[in-house]
Amino acid sequence: xxxxxxxxxxxxxxxxxxxxxxxxxxxxxxxxxxxxxxxxxxxxxxxxxxxxxxxxxxxxxxxxxxxxxxxxxxxxxxxxxxxxxxxxxxxxxxxxxxxxxxxxxxxxxxxxxxxxxxxxxxxxxxxxxxxxxxxxxxxxxxxxxxxxxxxxxxxxxxxxxxxxxxxxxxxxxxxxxxxxxxxxxxxxxxxxxxxxxxxxxxxxxxxxxxxxxxxxxxxxxxxxxxxxxxxxxxxxxxxxxxxxxxxxxxxxxxxxx
Amino acid sequence: xxxxxxxxxxxxxxxxxxxxxxxxxxxxxxxxxxxxxxxxxxxxxxxxxxxxxxxxxxxxxxxxxxxxxxxxxxxxxxxxxxxxxxxxxxxxxxxxxxxxxxxxxxxxxxxxxxxxxxxxxxxxxxxxxxxxxxxxxxxxxxxxxxxxxxxxxxxxxxxxxxxxxxxxxxxxxxxxxxxxxxxxxxxxxxxxxxxxxxxxxxxxxxxxxxxxxxxxxxxxxxxxxxxxxxxxxxxxxxxxxxxxxxxxxxxxxxxxxxxxxxxxxxxxxxxxxxxxxxxxxxxxxxxxxxxxxxxxxxxxxxxxxxxxxx
Numbered sequence: 001x002x003x004x005x006x007x008x009x010x011x012x013x014x015x016x017x018x019x020x021x022x023x024x025x026x027x028x029x030x031x032x033x034x035x036x037x038x039x040x041x042x043x044x045x046x047x048x049x050x051x052x053x054x055x056x057x058x059x060x061x062x063x064x065x066x067x068x069x070x071x072x073x074x075x076x077x078x079x080x081x082x083x084x085x086x087x088x089x090x091x092x093x094x095x096x097x098x099x100x101x102x103x104x105x106x107x108x109x110x111x112x113x114x115x116x117x118x119x120x121x122x123x124x125x126x127x128x129x130x131x132x133x134x135x136x137x138x139x140x141x142x143x144x145x146x147x148x149x150x151x152x153x154x155x156x157x158x159x160x161x162x163x164x165x166x167x168x169x170x171x172x173x174x175x176x177x178x179x180x181x182x183x184x185x186x187x188x189x190x191x192x193x194x195x196x197x198x199x200x201x202x203x204x205x206x207x208x209x210x211x212x213x214x215x216x217x218x219x220x221x222x223x224x225x226x227x228x229x230x231x232x233x234x235x236x237x238x239x240x241x242x243x244x245x246x247x248x249x250x251x252x253x254x255x256x257x
Numbered sequence: 258x259x260x261x262x263x264x265x266x267x268x269x270x271x272x273x274x275x276x277x278x279x280x281x282x283x284x285x286x287x288x289x290x291x292x293x294x295x296x297x298x299x300x301x302x303x304x305x306x307x308x309x310x311x312x313x314x315x316x317x318x319x320x321x322x323x324x325x326x327x328x329x330x331x332x333x334x335x336x337x338x339x340x341x342x343x344x345x346x347x348x349x350x351x352x353x354x355x356x357x358x359x360x361x362x363x364x365x366x367x368x369x370x371x372x373x374x375x376x377x378x379x380x381x382x383x384x385x386x387x388x389x390x391x392x393x394x395x396x397x398x399x400x401x402x403x404x405x406x407x408x409x410x411x412x413x414x415x416x417x418x419x420x421x422x423x424x425x426x427x428x429x430x431x432x433x434x435x436x437x438x439x440x441x442x443x444x445x446x447x448x449x450x451x452x453x454x455x456x457x458x459x460x461x462x463x464x465x466x467x468x469x470x471x472x473x474x475x476x477x478x479x480x481x482x483x484x485x486x487x488x489x490x491x492x493x494x495x496x497x498x499x500x501x502x503x504x505x506x507x508x509x510x511x512x513x514x515x516x517x518x519x520x521x522x523x524x525x526x527x528x529x530x531x532x533x534x535x536x537x538x539x540x541x542x543x544x545x546x547x548x549x550x551x552x553x554x555x556x557x558x559x560x561x562x563x564x565x566x567x
Contacts, residue, residue: 001336001369002369006369008366008369008370009368011366011371012363012367012371015366016363020354023354090350090351090352090353091346091348091349091350092350092351094314094316094350095350095351095363095367095411096367097314097315097316098315098316098339098342098344099339099368100335100336100339100340100367100368101367252318255316256315256316256317256318257276257277257311257316
């Protein structure tokens, strides 16, 4: 396929994905805004004022980066897993599979769609946070890089989930039983310094901790983890999951008989 | 291995498929479809028709064998062969939430077409298939026949040289079916090779020049429609008369058997090899005026059933 044609195919998938999540904005953009808004209000504003400081910052300021990252992770994952599985379920994925679009363009298109929703929700949540606190971003480039890499990692994970999924239950099991605990225990609401040493050691195995803390470092300039290690980890996860997803696509897992 | 003619739109050699559950859907298929042909692939449910189409379109992986599309192997020349192919599947497989126009334009994008060109192509085929007025409707709002036509428009947006339709007129009313036939015939006249699977044998007889019958994963008949129909030994013709008849007409020739159906119609059974001019002459001599005549049975249906039995 010509390079120009590949780009058009990628753009087509991306536009279709953006059109999908903006068409159903009441299901995709509003709920995370309401949920995270409630977190801001209850944990940040009401309870946070009694907690005082966390990691050297007001509790509200401390949890804002974590909550933004939580919204990005959940929505990037949910967009790709639900959209790709829905395409499988309705069999409209066959539209792409019978066309000359290469596997890596299919993967990039859906992942870019997931990243677009992750970033869109992240921006909405960031805008909402201005009602509760004034954010000053310490490292703009790092902040953007972490958001993009994190949304890519979870879009890829959502894609793999959708490839294996046979029912709608299969795309809700991982978010409920794996993703949510990882996020809540990933330093969104607390600094791991509060944990005993064993708890800190266990937390260090949680990849979300690195993403949340690197993002927090980008905004506040403070982190519980080594930023270089975190960025390397994000790079390795991105490349590894991309490789796995591409291998499964080539193998036809969940798609070709 | 047999040589493959470059004039073939499709050449299939030794194609087998065994599904994960152990079901052997194809047991060594060899099949050629010439360029510009209008070809019928017939067979009962579960015979393997959709599996062949699935393998050609890469949705199903062959267990063994080779397929060439316009002389190029589908396994090694993925881009070129897919560009030549348009597939209209049996099941509805577009998003029920997308608009009709968006579905066709998006499909154009998968083939590297965008902007005005994609819109022009979408308009061209939506108009030809009487769907242009529905372009802003959600696809789930379309009737069954419209959904089938939408899948044809979508398959044509990149203007493939080979169009494969898997039961395109299933559940479509007679009027619409006829208009789809005319559209497909026009497409074929303009150079598109068409392969059609259908359960409407009248459809295959009306449209297709060549035919293959598949049963239990094997080709049991592969010939021209004319040669196949010539195999039929006898035919039964039904005559409607202008006036009431008290008894059945009589014929001297023992090969002609005549039976009354009711007071205004009778049927005549005779060899397919002979002409029927003599019958009209004999009826005129007996003072019987004929208002109409038709073939009692679907000829292809008889041959189809006989091929399956053999």
